[in-house]
């Protein structure tokens with residue numbers, strides 16, 4: 001009798017499950033207002049998404065209505081499905097009173113990225129920091145750490161990168177060439193100057209104090225090693241630098257990518273075949289430009305440039321946006337979400353988001369095609 005009742009109960013449960021309406025997946029409409037759980041447009045720009053224990057955490061710059069300077073800090077939102085976002089508050093607040101702090105209100109905090117360190121079990125945040133009142137001159141990177149994904153993160157410090165170190169793959173010949181370079185000797189924007197930039201004019205200038213670091217990305221490879229990718233050398237050249245085991249500093253090992261290529265906004269991902277792909281932008285401030293794309297067989301290169309991966313209306317302007325991050329979809333092979341920002345410098349908090357799935361051509365080259373509306377079903 002007991003067994004019969006059990007079978008009857010199981011049948012009813014199955015029937016209920018089959019008849020219950022399937023939860024509709026919400027559409028993703030790039031460029032529109034994306035309300036959070038309080039009905040307010042998500043305020044997490046230039047950000048990234050971290051997937052941790054079944055939850056997505058979206059970190060980004062809190063932009064105010066009138067200035068792009070940091071008035072609040074770095075925000076965190078959480079979601080189980082990438083479309084319903086709960087505001088978890090400020091993960092790293094700006095400092096309100098201590099004027100000696102690097103992150104005093106009014107500084108510039110851009111493109112925060114958060115990664116999880118399996119060894120230390122800490123969440124590590126790096127971001128581009130500009131000191132208050134100094135425009136974009138400081139060109140520093142800053143680091144903070146937290147025990148929990150939503151923070152609050154503990155601010156650790158900031159600085160230029162890899163002082164005293166030259167790229168590990170620079171030949172003796174290339175190193176010797178540095179001796180011939182002197183910043184004072186060139187007129188900006190001349191062919192001779194450009195050639196000198198490729199040879200390492202700014203690399204040499206900043207060798208002692210550390211390399212400049214503006215737009216940035218973090219990447220954790222399959223072996224647990226983490227890398228910091230940033231626009232260096234006056235935004236002319238990207239650097240890819242290895243982070244220490246705790247992710248809180250740099251080991252001194254790095255390479256230059258596309259010297260004098262003027263790349264910003266690096267977003268990197270790795271396919272199952274081991275190829276690294278990187279989408280970047282040109283350097284035109286808040287104004288959109290044409291995306292670039294690179295690939296490499298190793299994080300250390302050599303990096304080869306490919307044509308713009310974007311397809312569709314305004315593809316030559318990255319659909320009006322600028323790359324920010326590529327999220328690997330958990331549990332799926334070679335499934336990636338491309339994220340970009342549509343900046344609104346005259347009303348920064350109204351900046352919008354572009355999220356599109358990355359598609360692949362038959363030869364494996366990534367393509368980002370505009371879609372007015374799509375759902376996460378795409379990845380199934």
Ligand code: DGJ
Pocket residue numbers: 046110111215264265284285286322
């Ligand atoms: C372009 C960068 O990608 C942004 O993060 C920001 O630094 C703007 N430049 C500032 O003009």
